[in-house]
Amino acid sequence: MTRLIDPFQRTIRYLRVSVTDRCNYRCFYCMPTQGVQWEAREEFLTFEELTRVIRLFTELGVDKVRLTGGEPLVRRGILQFVRQLSALPGLEDLSMSTNAHLLSDQAAALRAAGVRRVNISLDSLDPAVFRRITRNGDLRSVLAGIDAALAAGMEPVKINMVVMRGLNDGEIEAMFDYAVSRGADLRYIETMPVGEAGIDGTGHFMPAVEILARLKRHAGAELVPAKGGKGAGPARYYQVGEGPVRVGVISALSRHFCDDCNRVRLTAKGDLVLCLGQEDRVSLRDGLRQGLDDEAMKELIRAAIARKPRSHDFNEDRQRVALRHMSSLGG
Numbered sequence: 038m039t040r041l042i043d044p045f046q047r048t049i050r051y052l053r054v055s056v057t058d059r060c061n062y063r064c065f066y067c068m069p070t071q072g073v074q075w076e077a078r079e080e081f082l083t084f085e086e087l088t089r090v091i092r093l094f095t096e097l098g099v100d101k102v103r104l105t106g107g108e109p110l111v112r113r114g115i116l117q118f119v120r121q122l123s124a125l126p127g128l129e130d131l132s133m134s135t136n137a138h139l140l141s142d143q144a145a146a147l148r149a150a151g152v153r154r155v156n157i158s159l160d161s162l163d164p165a166v167f168r169r170i171t172r173n174g175d176l177r178s179v180l181a182g183i184d185a186a187l188a189a190g191m192e193p194v195k196i197n198m199v200v201m202r203g204l205n206d207g208e209i210e211a212m213f214d215y216a217v218s219r220g221a222d223l224r225y226i227e228t229m230p231v232g233e234a235g236i237d238g239t240g241h242f243m244p245a246v247e248i249l250a251r252l253k254r255h256a257g258a259e260l261v262p263a264k265g266g267k268g269a270g271p272a273r274y275y276q277v278g279e280g281p282v283r284v285g286v287i288s289a290l291s292r293h294f295c296d297d298c299n300r301v302r303l304t305a306k307g308d309l310v311l312c313l314g315q316e317d318r319v320s321l322r323d324g325l326r327q328g329l330d331d332e333a334m335k336e337l338i339r340a341a342i343a344r345k346p347r348s349h350d351f352n353e354d355r356q357r358v359a360l361r362h363m364s365s366l367g368g
């Protein structure tokens with residue numbers, strides 16, 4: 038079996054694909070209100086180009102793909118694209134990260150087309166706070182989107198809450214109760230020193246240990262590390278007492294996940310980003326548009342993987358990554 042192995046003997050099986058840098062929301066930690074430098078649409082890989090790149094990755098051993106953005110559901114033709122991806126023989130796990138604003142109408146069709154699970158951003162259950170964070174978001178649409186994903190049989194539905202001191206940290210407990218009521222998994226995320234949050238110096242930063250302590254008090258139960266709770270991703274998962282819901286905490290500044298990192302990211306314009314916390318990237322679009330054949334493209338991908346760094350450098354130099362917007366990297 039073909040495998041993509043980096044210089045630190047990590048097998049790369051997971052590709053996160055940003056299909057657009059556009060978004061219908063303007064979460065303050067992710068995007069500025071105005072003056073976003075959008076990429077021109079012709080800069081984006083077409084769905085045909087994306088499908089080809091993803092096929093090449095699957096032929097090299099990647100079996101897990103997550104579609105993200107920006108907001109993936111704002112790109113026209115996404116459903117048809119999902120159908121094409123689902124037809125790739127090597128692709129076992131196709132998922133999506135979305136703000137769920139447009140999900141209520143599309144969840145069933147996306148599930149039928151092959152999206153098995155979704156991660157949904159939800160930072161507040163209070164309409165005013167939700168609006169303040171997303172700037173123009175509509176909480177009702179998002180909650181309807183979550184219910185539609187559950188009704189469509191997406192499994193699991195994971196809710197991602199970026200916890201920000203002074204803004205939504207009062208809702209750590211309410212969000213847990215909401216997730217339990219829906220049977221959804223929940224992940225609390227520390228703000229990361231990228232995008233707008235990086236620019237404002239992460240003034241709202243709240244460490245994972247504090248979030249967990251609050252949850253433990255609220256639930257009145259021990260947080261037991263979940264079986265398989267330390268996967269290749271950045272989240273650590275816990276069972277709360279005997280409860281059914283798994284709770285994860287993503288501590289961006291911790292390096293515990295770098296040793297097991299199995300992922301790379303593709304931006305909407307076709308740059309392969311080897312690590313979220315490093316600048317190094319390789320343009321696959323240039324190769325595609327120069328007419329490289331499949332073997333030459335695979336060589337380009339292998340050479341890029343050979344440049345994957347051992348770990349991110351958030352701790353040493355937050356500023357280096359601060360100006361890069363999360364919306365172009367897809368989280």
Ligand code: SAM
Pocket residue numbers: 060066067105106107108109134135136156157158197199226227228229230231232233234235363364366367368
């Ligand atoms: N629009 C989709 C969404 O919001 O889920 C997908 C893209 S979004 C960039 C992916 C994730 O990145 C979201 O969960 C968002 O909360 C998170 N994110 C963006 N900027 C962040 C930051 N500075 N710190 C922590 N998480 C961030």
Ligand code: SF4
Pocket residue numbers: 060061062063064067068106107108136158363364
């Ligand atoms: Fe859009 Fe997601 Fe960024 Fe919010 S976090 S602005 S929903 S891309």
